[in-house]
Amino acid sequence: MPFRILRFLVQYPAILTKTGSVHMGGTKIGIGFGLWGLGLPSPDTICDYAERAEDQGIDSIWLSDHIVARNPSFDTACIMAMWAGRTKRIKMGPSVLTMPARDPVQVAKTYATLDYLSGSCNRVIMAVGLGSDPKDCQACGVPLEKRGKRMAEAVEVMRKLWAGPNVTHQGEFYQFEDVTIEPRPAKGALDVWIGGGSDLAIKRTARYGDGWFPSLVTPQEYAVGLEKLISYGKQYDREVDPDETGVLIFTHINENQKKADEIARAFLSDFPTMSAEPLIARSAIGPAEMCMEKVQSYIDEGCSKFVLWPIAPPDQLVGQVETFGQKIVPHFVS
Numbered sequence: 001m002p003f004r005i006l007r008f009l010v011q012y013p014a015i016l017t018k019t020g021s022v023h024m025g026g027t028k029i030g031i032g033f034g035l036w037g038l039g040l041p042s043p044d045t046i047c048d049y050a051e052r053a054e055d056q057g058i059d060s061i062w063l064s065d066h067i068v069a070r071n072p073s074f075d076t077a078c079i080m081a082m083w084a085g086r087t088k089r090i091k092m093g094p095s096v097l098t099m100p101a102r103d104p105v106q107v108a109k110t111y112a113t114l115d116y117l118s119g120s121c122n123r124v125i126m127a128v129g130l131g132s133d134p135k136d137c138q139a140c141g142v143p144l145e146k147r148g149k150r151m152a153e154a155v156e157v158m159r160k161l162w163a164g165p166n167v168t169h170q171g172e173f174y175q176f177e178d179v180t181i182e183p184r185p186a187k188g189a190l191d192v193w194i195g196g197g198s199d200l201a202i203k204r205t206a207r208y209g210d211g212w213f214p215s216l217v218t219p220q221e222y223a224v225g226l227e228k229l230i231s232y233g234k235q236y237d238r239e240v241d242p243d244e245t246g247v248l249i250f251t252h253i254n255e256n257q258k259k260a261d262e263i264a265r266a267f268l269s270d271f272p273t274m275s276a277e278p279l280i281a282r283s284a285i286g287p288a289e290m291c292m293e294k295v296q297s298y299i300d301e302g303c304s305k306f307v308l309w310p311i312a313p314p315d316q317l318v319g320q321v322e323t324f325g326q327k328i329v330p331h332f333v334s
Contacts, residue, residue, distance in 0.1 A: 056325020
């Protein structure tokens with residue numbers, strides 16, 4: 001399988017299948033969910049969002065994860081459990097789970113249960129990172145300088161627990177004996193994607209990730225990151241399949257460019273990690289044709305998987321998803 005961990009290995013694997021050269025395996029369009037600076041959606045809207053996305057042929061939904069935040073936020077696993085009961089096909093995962101702040105045994109149990117609730121059809125994907133807000137780890141008693149090592153060991157722990165029963169682990173951060181979780185994922189593991197566009201995040205992906213998931217990068221930054229990922233993969237004796245990478249793009253489709261810009265700036269002006277102008281350069285804001293050109297610019301650099309993150313007031317979220325499905329998905333997905 002492309003860019004996957006061999007499931008019988010519980011330590012970092014030596015090889016991933018396929019080639020280190022760029023090739024395309026078909027474009028897939030997913031959507032994001034979260035970041036509620038423009039207001040919280042109602043429970044009905046949350047359900048409608050996932051159901052309409054599935055109806056429109058969207059591949060996956062990715063939920064923002066925050067433990068403590070300036071704006072309201074939902075618990076990712078709770079939302080995924082609700083969606084698992086309301087949909088049949090669409091994939092889902094966190095974007096991205098702040099892994100160092102969590103206990104990996106509990107995370108392994110929670111997401112294996114979600115896999116079971118979703119019908120055990122490989123619908124649940126894990127995506128993990130250090131977390132965009134250091135307060136998440138600080139609030140959970142995790143020293144910031146230990147986040148990278150904790151995450152690497154946590155991924156190792158989860159893969160062991162998903163692979164089989166009676167697991168013993170004696171590591172730097174986590175120790176336990178004869179632990180079994182049931183049910184385990186139907187295919188023996190969940191894919192674990194690594195979030196982040198930094199050099200360290202790319203190295204982590206090359207070492208132990210099943211996929212690379214950067215957010216808010218330009219097409220050129222994605223291309224440079226992909227080259228690094230392939231190069232680092234060779235250093236770690238792992239062959240990287242570029243099809244197992246994707247980008248997250250803030251998106252608002254409106255044929256009235258002025259209205260689209262107003263909504264985008266209202267959302268982006270309070271964004272914690274980057275000012276509005278660089279974010280707009282990394283976003284798809286405006287008429288559908290312009291948004292398609294933006295997606296195509298990433299495809300031209302070798303990207304085949306996308307998470308379009310609608311930035312809109314709650315009452316416009318479902319409408320944005322329908323527009324994605326009617327105008328964007330058919331243009332790129334056969």
